Amino acid sequence: MLDLSNVKLKNIALHKVGNKVQDEPLSLGEYELQLEEDSAAHKGIMEYFLKPFKDGGKYHFWDESEDVNVNEMYGFAKRLFANPFDEFVLQSQNMAKHLYRTSTHPKIKGGDFFVAYLEDCIVDGDVVDAIGLFKSENKERFLKVSEKDQGMFGVAQEEGVNIKKLDKGCLIIKSEEEKGYKVLLKDSPRKSVEAQYWKESFLALTPRQDSFYHTQNYLNICKGFVEEVFNEDHNVDKPDQMDLLNRSLKYFAEKDEFNAIEFENEVIEEPKVIDAFTDYREEYQERFELPVYPEFNIDPMAVKRSKKDFKSVLKLDQKIQISVSGNEHNIEKGYDPEKEMNYYIVYYSEEES
Known part of the structure; x- marks a missing residue:
């Protein structure tokens, strides 16, 4: 069970992480971001961070040596969980440096890398802390309308992040430390190298066997x-x-x-x-x-x-579809030699309007 409805944002830092092989820079934030609770910015960023995560499969950190302590991200998270007050900025910088080192595919986009420390996450029935890692890579253009004076308006084109489209994210849950923590991943529908580096190269995750x-x-x-x-x-x-x-x-x-x-x-x-x-x-x-x-x-x-x-639709040529959700034995397939076409015969008892 996953419930993020009452999560509290305790700390947040922002770093600019470019593509290393493209000679893009790494710019580390030296201080935490300051967001007033209940402000529009606070609400917007929490929606941006947490809405993509749904209950489902979880992961663990891993290392090929089978010693999870070798995994760098595991080490950064462990030190941050042990002392979130004093270690937050330092460990968030270490995570950003590691992300930069692992951004070695030419198609990987640079972007804004947020690190957040979260409290009151409910995961599998336990109230736990979590470290959130979020990367925004894609900017969108939008028009900003302002009123300069009474009856006088101005329009400017700006770029920003769509808070409904988190590019990459994960939640490191303060649970099962000895196994490599529980980790929730924002699913990506793409299987390309640039999409998978987040899970495999940067985080080095393996599915949790539950x-x-x-x-x-x-x-x-x-x-x-x-x-x-x-x-x-x-x-x-x-x-x-x-x-x-x-x-x-x-x-x-x-x-x-x-x-x-x-x-x-x-x-x-x-x-x-x-x-x-x-x-x-x-x-x-x-x-x-x-x-x-x-x-x-x-x-x-x-x-x-x-x-x-699990597809349950027969697609025949163009614009002909038969939805099948049971009673498949009532469907017969055949071939008409005169028309040189395949056909299906559907047997049924009643027709519903």
């Missing part, structure tokens, strides 16, 4: 199996593919606990398909080096997030 992680993992396996194995290349029609996806999602939506054998018997059913699924699951585990457990608690939020990835 119920969300295991649920999402297994749903990804189900989706991958249908896309790569249980598909038309192996003489499986689209309605049958959707049927397996829908039944998989239904299983996770209705159950509290996952059991692999139960899932295979109730959802997949056919022995040959079960064998193919088992082979794919083992191959998936090796390919992505991910642990796949036969039993775990199902996380409803992970199921909800996965729904958008």
Whole structure:
């Protein structure tokens, strides 16, 4: 559970971090920013910082040596949590320097790097402190209208940050210190190098293995199996593919606990398909080096997030779509040799207006 509705902003610093390989400068703030509580600026910046974060998957800091203390960001966060009053500006500068050192891809944009110390965050039922890291890379143009004198107005074009569009962010939660802290990441839909450096090069994060992680993992396996194995290349029609996806999602939506054998018997059913699924699951585990457990608690939020990835629409040529959310056995696929076209026959009992 994540509740950021009553978070208090105790400290905030701003640094300008350019792209190192493009010879852009690093400009470190020497003092904390001063924001009056309840001011428009305070409210705006808190919305900008916190609104993008939603309950879901969490991460830990990690290091390839398997000693989390080697991770530089973990060390900065640990020292800041131990003494937020005296160490805040220094450790925020250290974080900015580290971000600058890891901004080594030519496409990475420079920007404003905010570091904030937050209190009263509710994460998984605990009231905890957090360190917020936020980077704004994209500026937008807007027109500012001012009244210079009565009946006389002026218009100027300015650039600023859209508070509804946080580019990159994370919350380091003061919890599970020995494991590398809980870390929440602002999701990025892009998988490009310049988008991933924040998570991998700068923070060096690995997914926290909790119920969300295991649920999402297994749903990804189900989706991958249908896309790569249980598909038309192996003489499986689209309605049958959707049927397996829908039944998989239904299983996770209705159950509290996952059991692999139960899932295979109730959802997949056919022995040959079960064998193919088992082979794919083992191959998936090796390919992505991910642990796949036969039993775990199902996380409803992970199921909800996965729904958008489980397609239930047949797209036929242009502007023809059939939404399929059940009763896939009532759909037949065929081919008309005279028209040289494929077709679907849909059987039904009642028509709803």
